[in-house]
Amino acid sequence: MTDIAKAAGCSQAAVSFILNNTPGMRLSQQTRDRVIEVARQLGYVAPVFAVPPALVSVSKLDGVIGFAVDQLATSPEAVVAIEGARQASWNAGNVLLVAQTMSDPVMEPRAIKALANSGISALIYMTIFTREVELPDYLYDLNIPLVLLNCYTSDYAFPAVVPSEIAGGQTATRHLIAHGHHRIATITGEPWMQAAQDRLTGYRRALATADIPFDPELVIEGDWSASAGYSATMKLLSLAERPTAIFCQNDRTAIGCYEALKEAGLHIPEDMSVVGYDDEDISRHLVPPLTTSVLPHMAMGQWAIEHLDTTTLPRERRYQITKLECSLVKRASVAAPAGAHAIAGATAGLRRARKI
Numbered sequence: 001m002t003d004i005a006k007a008a009g010c011s012q013a014a015v016s017f018i019l020n021n022t023p024g025m026r027l028s029q030q031t032r033d034r035v036i037e038v039a040r041q042l043g044y045v046a047p048v049f050a051v052p053p054a055l056v057s058v059s060k061l062d063g064v065i066g067f068a069v070d071q072l073a074t075s076p077e078a079v080v081a082i083e084g085a086r087q088a089s090w091n092a093g094n095v096l097l098v099a100q101t102m103s104d105p106v107m108e109p110r111a112i113k114a115l116a117n118s119g120i121s122a123l124i125y126m127t128i129f130t131r132e133v134e135l136p137d138y139l140y141d142l143n144i145p146l147v148l149l150n151c152y153t154s155d156y157a158f159p160a161v162v163p164s165e166i167a168g169g170q171t172a173t174r175h176l177i178a179h180g181h182h183r184i185a186t187i188t189g190e191p192w193m194q195a196a197q198d199r200l201t202g203y204r205r206a207l208a209t210a211d212i213p214f215d216p217e218l219v220i221e222g223d224w225s226a227s228a229g230y231s232a233t234m235k236l237l238s239l240a241e242r243p244t245a246i247f248c249q250n251d252r253t254a255i256g257c258y259e260a261l262k263e264a265g266l267h268i269p270e271d272m273s274v275v276g277y278d279d280e281d282i283s284r285h286l287v288p289p290l291t292t293s294v295l296p297h298m299a300m301g302q303w304a305i306e307h308l309d310t311t312t313l314p315r316e317r318r319y320q321i322t323k324l325e326c327s328l329v330k331r332a333s334v335a336a337p338a339g340a341h342a343i344a345g346a347t348a349g350l351r352r353a354r355k356i
Contacts, residue, residue: 008038009328019044028299028324064095065305066115069126070103076280077297078128081149084301085124092305094121103127109138116142122308124301127151130162130194147304150297156318159307161300165195168293168326169202169249170209172275175291175328176245177210180336181273185218185243187232187253199249199277218243222253229256237264244337245273251280254290269335279329288332296324 001019005012010031017027018035067085069078082098089096099115101108115123123142126149127133133151140157152160176184186203189196200219207214220235222228229248233256236243248254254276258268266272268288276283276292283290303324 003042004035004039004044007042008035009330010035010325014325015039026322026324028296028327029302030294030296030299031325031327034327064097064118064120065089065308066112066118066120066123067096067098067126068101068108068112068115068123069098069128070101070108071128072098072100074128077150077295078126081126081297081301081304084298084303085149085305086301088302088305094305109136112138112142116144120144122146124149124304124308125151125158130165130198132194145308147308149300149304152321156320159304159309159319159322161303161307161322161324163195163296163300163326164323165198165326166202166205167323168277169199169247170206171202171326171328172199172247172277172293173203173206174210175330176247176273176275176334177206177212179245179273179334181245182210182212183215183218183241183243184212184245184247185220185236186247187220187222187229187236187249187257189222189224189249189253191221196249203247222249224250224252226252226256226259229253230260231256233257233260234264237261237266243272244339245275245334247275247277249277251276251278251283251290251292254292255282255286258286258290269333271338273334273337275334277326283329284331286333291329291331291333293326293328295326299324 001012001015005015008015014027014031015035016022018032019039067082069082072078082096086096097115097118097120099111101111122145124147125139128150130150133153135153139146146158148158148160150162152162173184184207186200188200191197204214217239218236220232222232229252233246236246237260246257248257254274257274261268261272268274274290276290279292279294283292303322
């Protein structure tokens with residue numbers, strides 16, 4: 001199981017839960033599929049490789065499910081979540097109707113009303129940025145199940161699912177530490193966004209766990225863009241003591257980071273290791289391919305459909321916020337620090353000399 005966990009980019013505990021079909025474990029379907037595929041490739045024989053019963057669609061809904069999202073065009077995450085919900089809906093014979101609301105105080109209630117009047121049997125409400133929301137009364141008054149995707153309320157009145165961003169930032173940073181890096185920089189997103197705050201928290205926790213002092217000069221504020229990644233990397237390279245690795249808090253930032261490093265004549269990962277976040281399509285086509293973390297919007301869309309509670313309505317109970325794993329995808333952008341390579345080479349040379 002240790003070998004499977006290493007190859008699949010998850011914990012040994014997660015492997016144990018998946019291979020033993022342990023009930024009640026909140027692991028994304030992508031993680032389950034990846035673990036099972038790696039287990040098969042490594043020749044591991046488990047009694048059952050079937051999907052746990054809890055993940056099989058048992059939807060009691062019949063007909064049409066509404067999906068309201070504030071923004072569709074700014075990033076791929078909403079489309080990915082919709083596709084996850086669409087797959088889970090179709091598996092149960094239900095149709096998905098999608099409306100973009102832009103969080104407009106006039107048009108959003110009209111869009112929700114239009115969905116409700118079309119005969120939807122449930123509603124998924126999504127925000128493009130992970131955040132706490134204050135839902136208007138008309139959503140509480142809907143006489144149908146409602147699930148929150150990528151957002152949550154302070155009263156926990158609805159099932160809600162968000163990415164596990166703190167753990168994701170911690171896993172990404174720990175991966176660099178495991179390769180021998182101790183001077184690790186990070187380029188953040190906009191600080192008002194919860195995702196940026198949580199990924200930075202995960203970064204700091206990983207450093208603290210490894211007894212690596214936090215150095216504020218290694219934290220550069222960005223805005224998720226490639227241009228910010230470029231300028232932030234240039235700032236890091238101008239430091240008297242450069243970092244040996246950079247944790248870019250999204251893949252677009254990493255694109256700019258790559259460009260800055262190449263312009264400076266540095267090679268990835270020989271001279272600088274780089275980790276991204278989000279696992280956008282471009283990450284596997286960079287040279288070298290980028291190690292990054294999966295933003296689990298596909299799994300979140302599937303989860304939302306699977307957890308539309310047809311037995312209770314708002315205010316009847318409180319729901320815990322479910323956080324889905326942002327698993328690490330290991331590619332070719334991380335290696336031991338350049339100094340470690342030199343030490344390893346010198347040690348190998350000394351051993352050969354002794355043998356002679």
